Amino acid sequence: MFSFIKNAFSSRDVRRRILFTLFVLAVFRLGSHIPVPGVNANVLDSLATSGLLGILNTFGGGALGRYSLFAMGVSPYITSSIIVQLLQMDIIPKFTEWAKQGEVGRRKLNQWTIYLAIIIAYIQSIGLSFGMNQMSGLGLISNPTTTTYMTIALVLTAGTMLLVWLGEQITRNGVGNGLSMLIMAGIVAQVPKEVYTFVNSMLIGAGDKLTRNVLIGLGIILALLVMTVIVVLMERAQRRIPIHHSKKSTGARHMAHLPLKINSAGVIPVIFATSFLTTPQTIIGLVNPNPDGAVMQFVSKLFNIQHPYGAVLYTILLIAFTFFYSLIQVNPEKVAENLQKQSAYIPSVRPGKDTENFITQMINRLSGVGAIYLTVIALLPIVVSFIWKVPGNIALSGTSLLIVVGVAIETAKQIEGRMIKRRYQGFLNL
Numbered sequence: 396m397f398s399f400i401k402n403a404f405s406s407r408d409v410r411r412r413i414l415f416t417l418f419v420l421a422v423f424r425l426g427s428h429i430p431v432p433g434v435n436a437n438v439l440d441s442l443a444t445s446g447l448l449g450i451l452n453t454f455g456g457g458a459l460g461r462y463s464l465f466a467m468g469v470s471p472y473i474t475s476s477i478i479v480q481l482l483q484m485d486i487i488p489k490f491t492e493w494a495k496q497g498e499v500g501r502r503k504l505n506q507w508t509i510y511l512a513i514i515i516a517y518i519q520s521i522g523l524s525f526g527m528n529q530m531s532g533l534g535l536i537s538n539p540t541t542t543t544y545m546t547i548a549l550v551l552t553a554g555t556m557l558l559v560w561l562g563e564q565i566t567r568n569g570v571g572n573g574l575s576m577l578i579m580a581g582i583v584a585q586v587p588k589e590v591y592t593f594v595n596s597m598l599i600g601a602g603d604k605l606t607r608n609v610l611i612g613l614g615i616i617l618a619l620l621v622m623t624v625i626v627v628l629m630e631r632a633q634r635r636i637p638i639h640h641s642k643k644s645t646g647a648r649h650m651a652h653l654p655l656k657i658n659s660a661g662v663i664p665v666i667f668a669t670s671f672l673t674t675p676q677t678i679i680g681l682v683n684p685n686p687d688g689a690v691m692q693f694v695s696k697l698f699n700i701q702h703p704y705g706a707v708l709y710t711i712l713l714i715a716f717t718f719f720y721s722l723i724q725v726n727p728e729k730v731a732e733n734l735q736k737q738s739a740y741i742p743s744v745r746p747g748k749d750t751e752n753f754i755t756q757m758i759n760r761l762s763g764v765g766a767i768y769l770t771v772i773a774l775l776p777i778v779v780s781f782i783w784k785v786p787g788n789i790a791l792s793g794t795s796l797l798i799v800v801g802v803a804i805e806t807a808k809q810i811e812g813r814m815i816k817r818r819y820q821g822f823l824n825l
Contacts, residue, residue: 409813416569419561420580426465426557427458427581431550433543436462438534439527453795454669456581457588462535464554467523468581469574471516471552472508472559473670479508480723509559516555520548571809572802578666579802582795615779619796622772626800629768632657634761636754641738653734653741655757658765659724662801664716665769665794671712672698672705700794706777710770717766718759727754772797 430436439460452459455468483494483504490507493500524547528535536543562573570576594612635652699705731751740746744753776793 406814409810412569416565419565419569423561423577423580424584427456427463428461429464431462431547433537434462434535435537453585454578454581456584465558467516467520467551467555469558469577470670471519471555472512473666475508475512475515477667478511479504513552516552517548520551570806572805575802579799582799622796623800626772626797629658630801630804637742638739639742655725655761657761658768660717660720662798663720664713665773665797667716668709668712669794700777706774710774713769713773714766717769718762721758721762725758727751730754
């Protein structure tokens with residue numbers, strides 16, 4: 396680990412990218428402490444601790460608990476990207492055409508993703524402000540008028556788009572994985588507070604249950620270590636499909652392999668599933684602002700991953716997004732087309748459509764294992780909290796662990812790739 400860090404900082408380009416990323420993360424943390432004008436965030440202490448609000452607060456590094464500039468996080472942009480990707484699947488022909496145009500089409504789709512994200516962020520900001528003001532007993536917003544709600548929504552939308560821009564800067568000029576890095580930074584920033592809350596609730600005032608609570612705490616620490624090892628192994632595991640070349644070009648190997656990860660989607664399904672839980676509750680909050688109503692009670696349970704209803708919905712979303720995003724990450728049609736152009740083939744499989752079907756079938760099989768793995772890691776802490784009534788935000792630890800470890804592995808791979816590229820450039824310059 397120390398040698399890796401030393402080698403990374405020995406490269407001028409990698410060092411510059413790491414320092415730039417740290418600077419952007421510092422800006423993100425600073426913005427998380429800038430409060431929105433006209434809001435009394437002190438009334439949110441009892442609200443932004445569990446359920447959906449706990450998810451947003453954890454991913455935003457406590458920004459929602461302070462109702463700061465970045466209170467919305469990047470969830471509107473993620474929701475927008477999900478919608479645009481779904482619309483590319485022969486729903487809107489223009490989007491489907493752009494998806495096949497390479498870089499030019501990708502830029503057009505990104506523009507529409509941003510436009511849609513602004514609309515979603517503004518609507519979601521109004522709904523969140525209105526709903527949380529109702530839940531706080533009309534104590535969140537000092538002057539709850541239409542103009543005030545629209546102004547607060549404008550500020551929160553600007554904060555979300557600023558986060559999206561900062562994430563793009565990390566992707567272009569930093570170490571990569573911009574939005575994922577911001578989410579990981581928000582989770583890591585909450586760790587000290589969560590640990591203090593957990594230890595305080597387990598030890599102080601335990602009385603006769605002190606020994607039991609200590610054993611549970613040690614068991615949870617051991618379980619987190621085991622889960623971390625499992626996540627690292629599963630994120631690096633892959634199925635290698637042999638590839639043969641019918642003609643050997645200069646510098647090309649006659650035999651190679653096509654690596655397919657068991658979890659091709661990475662941590663994206665986890666981020667998608669948690670972000671997807673925010674929009675429906677916002678819409679329901681606008682339709683039925685009464686938090687004590689039957690509809691709001693059901694919605695609160697359905698979109699609360701600490702409740703059985705929410706856990707079931709979260710599981711369904713995880714599995715669905717794992718299969719969906721795996722096919723997007725590894726496009727079987729493009730892979731089969733590229734193999735055919737390179738005069739390469741999979742043994743016992745015909746080139747073209749048969750190769751595409753074979754790769755699709757293989758991805759679906761691997762995605763099944765990946766979906767089970769993601770579901771177990773994400774839901775195991777929730778089950779533990781149900782059985783032993785563990786206090787604190789332990790139910791979010793599985794989701795947070797998947798994101799932190801997954802993003803850390805991907806970031807390390809990108810840094811290592813840039814270091815290898817630098818060594819090759821040095822060799823060519825000799």
